[in-house]
Amino acid sequence: MNDKKQQDATGIPAAGRAKPALSGIDFAIRYGFLILLAGLLIFFSMATSGFASPRSAVFIFQSVAITGILALGVTFTLVVDGFDLSIGSTATSALMLSAYVLVVWEMNAYVAVAACLAMGALIGLVNGLLIVKTKVPDLLATLGMMFLLVGLQRIPTQGRSIATGMHLPDGSVARGTFPPEFLALGRHRLDFFIPDLIPLSVVILVVIAIAVWLILERTRHGRLMYAIGSNERAAALAGVNVARYKIVAYMISGVLASIGGILLAARLGRGDIASGNNLLLDSVAAALIGFAVLGAAKPNAFGTAIGALFVGILLQGLTMMNAPYYTQDFVKGAVLVVALVFTFALTGRRGKQ
C-alpha cells in the first residue's frame, strides 16, 4: 500500500505513459470507490439533517467496529489465498464463552478475555491444521468448523442465553455478573474534544487496523504471505515455510474474531445466543469490497477498513432517510456485487496484455 501511495504521488504520468489509452479506466479503477464514498458522504450530508455531525460519525464507526475487526481477520486468510467462514461463529463462541466464564464460573474480566483469545487461537490452529496437514479445502474446513462451533456454543447451556440469575442444568442459579471493567470494552467512551465521544471499541478497531496494515504491507511476514497467495509453489521453492504462515493466518483470523466476540459481549452485557448472525456475511463483504479500493485487486488492510466504513455509512445514511431496516441486506449485497465487478471486470481488463 505504501508503494501504491508513493506511486500516486509520482506515478500518474507513469501509468499514462505505459497505457495512454486506458488512463481513464485506470483512474476509475484506482479512485472510483473512494469517489463514490465521498459522493455518498456529500449526498447524505445534504439530504438529511444531523448526518454530518461528530456524533453521527462516531455512531458509524461504532456500528462497524466489530465487523471491521472480523474483516481484518478474514483479510489475513484471503492474503494467503484461503478463506475463513468460521469467523462469525468464532465470534459468537467467544461471546458465549466470556459470558459463561463471568456469569457461571464467576471469574474476573481478565480471565474471560484471556480464555476467549486462547479459544480463538485454538480454533484458528485447528482450521490451519485441517487445511495444511489434512488438505481439506479451506472453504470446506472452515464451513465444517462453523457448524461445529454453532452447535458447540449451545451445549453447556442447553441452548439458552446466559444472564445473571439464569437456572443452570444442575438446578443451581448462576450468580456471576458482567464486571464493569469488562462492560467498559463495549460501552466506555473516551473524551475527544467533546466529552464521552469515542467508544473504546472504535479505538480498538483503529489500533488493530493500523497494526494489520503495518504487518501486511511493511514487514517481511506480510510480504511472504502475499507471495504465498500469489503462487504457493513458488513461495515454497523460494524457501518460505508455507505451512506455518498459513496456520498463523488462520490463528490471527481466529483471535481477531474472538476479539470481535468479546466486544459484542461487552456491548450486550449478556450471552445472547441469537446475536451475531450477520457477522460472517458483513465482515466477508467488507474484506471483498476492500479489493476494489485504490484498484488493489487483492486483499488489503486499508481496503478492508474502507469497505467496512462504506457499508456503515451507507446504512447509517439510509436509516436517517427512513429506509426500512429490512432493506439493509439488499443494499449490502448490491454494494458487494458492484465492488466485485469493479475488481474483477475492470482490473481484469487492465491485467490482460
Next chain:
Amino acid sequence: MTGNAIDIRDLTKAFGANRVLRGVNLSLPAGKVTVLMGANGAGKSTLVKVLSGVHRRDGGEIHLFGKPYDPVSPSAAMAQGVVTVHQSINDGVIPDLDVAANLMLDELARPGSGFFYNRRKVRAQAREIAARIGLDVDIARPVSELPLAERQLVAIARAMAHKPKLLILDEPTSSLSAAEAQRLFALVERLRDSGVAILYISHRMSDIRRLADRIISMRDGVIAGVFEETPLDYEGAVNAMLGHGLTSIELTVQPAGKTVLELRDMRLKPASRPFSLALRENEITAITGLVGAGKTLLANIIFGLERPHAGRMYLDGRPHEPASAGQAVQRGIFMCPKDRASNAVFADFDITRNITLPFVGRYAPFAAFINTRRERQKARQMIETLSIVCQSERDNIMTLSGGNQQKVMVARWLSEPPRVLVLDEPFQGVDIKARRDIGEKIRATAQARATLVLVSEMDEALEVADRIIVMSDHTIAGDHVNHQPDLDLILAQVAGNAAAPAA
C-alpha cells in the same frame, strides 16, 4: 492437394498501444511443415491466437483455401479445419476425464451431439482415433494418471480428431522426451504427407532440423525472412529472427577451485546404480539427460525437497541433510526451478518483489519494516547487470516477455551470493538473445560458488558449462570436460546405450 492452405495479408493486431502484429504477410502451403521461429515477444503467440480464433484481428485479410477466414472463437476455427495444440498442455486436456472423453471432447461439446453420454460409442470412436495416430494408452484411464508426455500426445490426438487442414503446433516437444518426440515427429510427417498444412513453432534446433520443409523467421511483429530452398539456411533463419549475426560462444574452461558440495554413494532410486559427484568452486557443471533421467530429482535432493534412497552429501566438508528448502537457502544452496510460471513467478508482484522475495528479511533491519528504497535499489542493480528490458523496477512481472521473466528469476538467485547455485532448465522457453545473456551472467559470476545447470538440450550445455555430466537411469553415465568433447559419445550416453564409463 497442393497450393496454399492459408494466405495472410497485412495482418495487424494491437493490445492497447502495444502493436504486436504490424502487417504480417504469410502463406502456408498444404503438405508442408512450416517452422515459425522468433524471439520471445516477436508476435508468434499472437499470430497463433489470431489464427486459432482466440483473438480477433484488427486489420488485414486471411484466406483459407481461397475463402475469407475470420474465426470468432476457437470452436469456429476448429470447425473450419484450423486446429491448434497450445504450448501449455493443460489447455489441451481435462485431467479428471478419461482419455476417451478427452479425445471426443469437441464432438461432445458440439451442439446437437445428443443428450445422453453413450460411453460405449464414445470409447469405440476414441479407440479409432487413438489407433489412427498410433497413440498407445488405455483410453479408460483418467488423464490425470498419465505422465506429462502422454497427456501431450492425448492433446495432439484430440486435435487430430478434427481432421485438420491446418495444424498449428506451439512448442509441442517442450515437455517430451526424445523417444516421445520421435513419435510426435512421425505423426507430423504422416499428416504432412496426407496434405495437411502444418505450422510448427519451436525454439529447438534439433526439432527444426528434423522437421522443417520451410522456415519463417518473425521479428517485431513482421515476417523477417522466409527460407525454403534446400538445403535450408538455418543460420540465416536464426540471423533473421535475431536481426544480427550470431557468433558461436567462445568458451574457455575455467580451472576448478575447492570442492563445495560433495555427493557420496548416492542412490536416487532403490534400483539405480550409486554414484559420487563433487561440485567445485569456479566450475559450472551441466547435467544433461532425457526427461525422467533423474536430473530434477537430484536437484530436489540437494535443495532439500526430497530424500535420496541412499548416500550422503557434504557441504564445505560438513554433512548436508537439508530438511526443507528454507534450510537449504539458509545454507547458501539456491535453486532456480524449471517451469517458471508455476514454480517461480509471483504474478501479483512487481520486478523488485520478485527478485528480493527469498531474502526480503535482509531489507528489514531488526526484523522490522522492509526498507523499500534499498530493496528497489537492489532490483535496479540486478536489472542492469542482467540487462532486463523493462520500464522500471516497479513493472509488474507479467508485463515482461518470457525471456525477461526468466532473467528476473535468475536475478532473484544471483542477488545474494550462493555457495551452490542450481539452475533447472534455465533456458526453457527463452529466446536465443536472452539465453546468451543469462549464460554469460552465470559464467561471469561463478568464481565463488559451485554451479549446477540442468538442461535437456545439448547446445545449452555446450554453451554454458565447464564440465558436462550425462545422467541416464538415475545415475551418472558420463563425465566430460567441455573442451572439444566427444559429442557422439555424449549422445550415446544420453540415449543410455553406451557402456558404463570405465573409471
